Amino acid sequence: MGVEQTWHDGSTPSAGPGERSVPRPGYEVLSRLLNVAVAVAVLILLSPLWLAIAGLIRATSPGPALFRRTVAGRFGRPFTYYKFRTMVDGDDSHHRAWLREFVVNDAAYQHGTFKVVGDRRITGVGKVLRRLSLDEVPQMLNVLRGEMSLVGPRPPIMAEFELYDDRARCRLAVRPGITGLYQVTARSQVPFSRMVDIDLEYIRRRSLALDVSIMLRTAVVMLAGRGAG
Numbered sequence: 578m579g580v581e582q583t584w585h586d587g588s589t590p591s592a593g594p595g596e597r598s599v600p601r602p603g604y605e606v607l608s609r610l611l612n613v614a615v616a617v618a619v620l621i622l623l624s625p626l627w628l629a630i631a632g633l634i635r636a637t638s639p640g641p642a643l644f645r646r647t648v649a650g651r652f653g654r655p656f657t658y659y660k661f662r663t664m665v666d667g668d669d670s671h672h673r674a675w676l677r678e679f680v681v682n683d684a685a686y687q688h689g690t691f692k693v694v695g696d697r698r699i700t701g702v703g704k705v706l707r708r709l710s711l712d713e714v715p716q717m718l719n720v721l722r723g724e725m726s727l728v729g730p731r732p733p734i735m736a737e738f739e740l741y742d743d744r745a746r747c748r749l750a751v752r753p754g755i756t757g758l759y760q761v762t763a764r765s766q767v768p769f770s771r772m773v774d775i776d777l778e779y780i781r782r783r784s785l786a787l788d789v790s791i792m793l794r795t796a797v798v799m800l801a802g803r804g805a806g
């Protein structure tokens with residue numbers, strides 16, 4: 578399936594020369610098998626840890642343990658993804674305003690950091706989960722449902738996706754991922770246009786070997802907390 582497929586909103590964005598998603602049937606099958614095997618293993622073998630984290634979230638701040646949000650998936654199809662909740666309810670207008678500047682004008686949030694930092698809505702437990710990227714673990718459920726992959730471009734919220742031009746939309750020509758090439762090379766360190774470059778590079782190069790390499794590198798990034806927060 579190439580990036581010229583009709584998308585959820587009826588558009589047909591196309592990539593430039595050398596940026597097309599080449600069909601890889603064998604890779605798709607093996608990748609799906611790997612995704613399911615890893616997701617099941619992580620959710621079951623480490624279930625005591627996930628239950629403890631959920632209990633800690635509920636005990637230390639008001640609200641559910643899981644956060645749900647509608648995001649854009651492959652070909653722009655909306656779905657609900659899950660995360661451990663790391664915030665309390667509050668006004669997110671500043672985040673949405675910056676997100677527009679990030680996508681449209683390549684703007685940093687502050688001091689060369691390309692993500693919101695110092696958000697007062699983040700809880701104490703949430704800071705730790707974000708630093709170690711453990712808040713993303715519930716997305717293993719999305720992997721099992723076939724909405725996400727272990728490796729791929731991150732899924733944007735719908736408000737962000739609506740700002741995308743054709744080239745940016747092409748980063749969702751594959752299933753979005755929990756981690757990806759961007760996360761292990763330039764997370765929160767580059768402007769939006771460069772993030773799109775990296776995601777399109779991954780789509781061109783994707784293979785089982787590259788996916789396994791990214792997963793192993795993700796473990797190092799998680800322990801170091803690089804780009805998280």
